[in-house]
Amino acid sequence: MPTPSLPQPAHPELDSMLTRKFGKEVANYFAGSPLNRFGFLRSDNVFLSGALKHPSASFLLCNNLQPLTKDKTKLAYVQYKDVQPIIGEDPYATPESKMIETYNSKNFIPQMIFLGLDESVKENSFSYEAKNAVHKGAPYFAIDVTPKDPLTQQCNDVIKSCEDKGLTFAQGRAMDLIAGDAAIYAEARQLLDWNMRNPFCAQCGHPTLSVNGGFKRTCPPTDSSTLPSTAVSTSNTDASSIDRPACATRKGVSNLSFPRTDPTIIVAVVNHAGDKLLLGRSKRFPKYWYSTLAGFCEPAESIEEATRREVWEEAGIHLGRVIIHSTQPWPYPANLMIGAIGQSVPEGEKIDLGNDPELEDAKWFTFDEVRTALRVGTSGLDEGPKPEYKEGDLRLPPETAIAHQLISAVVEKGFLAAESKM
Structure with missing residues (x-):
């Protein structure tokens, strides 16, 4: 079955300073x-x-x-x-x-x-x-x-x-x-x-x-x-x-409880030289299938701090600058995926999986390897890649995943340099 198209962002044809600097806005699946x-x-x-x-x-x-x-x-x-x-x-x-x-x-x-x-x-x-x-x-x-x-x-x-x-x-x-x-x-x-x-x-x-x-x-x-469980006290009169x-x-502002939303970072990590992308895989992924790193934000932690912490805990990589690319509602059950792009510092690019055992593997992939995977190796977890895919090459998430959009933004669309490639 064909991958569903993504929703149109607000005012997609509007020219603006931000559009010229960062490229067109991305509206991810489940949004719009x-x-x-x-x-x-x-x-x-x-x-x-x-x-x-x-x-x-x-x-x-x-x-x-x-x-x-x-x-x-x-x-x-x-x-x-x-x-x-x-x-x-x-x-x-x-x-x-x-x-x-x-x-x-x-x-x-x-x-x-x-x-x-x-x-x-x-x-x-x-x-x-x-x-x-x-x-x-x-x-x-x-x-x-x-x-x-x-x-x-x-x-x-x-x-x-x-x-x-x-x-x-x-x-x-x-x-x-x-x-x-x-x-x-x-x-x-x-x-x-x-x-x-x-x-x-x-x-x-x-x-x-x-x-x-x-x-x-x-x-x-x-x-x-x-019910006895709710009957705590009564007055002397017959109350309804x-x-x-x-x-x-x-007490206080209002007697209300509001829906829970769990902020979660997901990040495409670029090396300091700007020619490789860090991707990881968990044990549940299909063979050769990798994705971006992700994790929950913790209390009293900024998005940037959460991104740096999760990448270091899972892969041992130290990030410098972190910027926000786009977000995706994820109703399983209540996540807001906050998509970021981060760049490693020169002395912090050695992969170490020893802190958090969440990942089975993590690797640096060249932009060319990633571009090939975007063209022929994308699929859902329970689907196969395209016919042109060669066994053993990198596989990636489908377009409906924010991970795909982050990866594509780095290696194809030149995010942060909308009119040039990184």
Whole structure:
């Protein structure tokens, strides 16, 4: 199957000082969403309710975080009437403040995410006036339809109805989706996954409530459930809710928990002479398959510091200058890949794998070796190279990987010298 094309960056044809200096911006796979998220309207239940029930609304179903698809390249969507058996008449009918005030932890609420509006849809689209402007577009939502009590049967029925129409839930990592669909799925998956992982407050241990269109979770101060685990104290009168214990999340700026994003560096390392590239391989890689080095950023560490630390820990190489090239959302489960290019110092180019045993091997490859691999040796982990590939030569990640874009930026596109080669 052909590799999906990358999304178009913003204003790709605009000439500017930065474009002339660094070349055109790169928008990596899983980025480039066609949706405007309208984050400032997520707390407006009237907006969400209207968007939910509008005829132009589309709903992406996810079963165990796998998206509903027409085929490997395109997402499939259902309509409001199809998901009503799961979400009910209108889960946004009540303002957030009232939902928190009347919170009952025994009530099961299917997880739903407001993804945004597709403003390219002009005719018969949803329209809403707010913030001194009229906002128009086709609404998009994501819904978790993983069968679980008390809606196991309803979810199974919806899943079967979709499968009867020839639709399927993707298997494995959805890396064959066209660019825009991949970005929509990345948003849906990461938010559904985060909500699923955080049903309880990290401070007091009590159940939390998803609010703000699925982008925040709150720890309500009261709970109308009579479960002993939440019934901590009551007043002398018959109250409709029971006070929960004091919780640090209710003090200070706001009583909210926000989605987790893990910053991760990934770097193409150039030698001091500017004619070789450092690449590494792990044991899980196919034979002759190498990639750029990567690792998680740690607390109180800059991106540049994290890049230098990871490269030294994994390969023993000391970096001098580090610059940022581009970034890539990676929803497995919540990474933001921060793509960098770093250059080694003259006295720090000897490879040493003895610090961190993560890599099986690391090597310096000439630019010519890398260019050949970019032309005939790229593939996914579970795919073979192109027919022209010669056994034993270098293999590299596909274009949908930010590693590929970093490598290409160094050896082909002359990043940092847009009008000349490094």
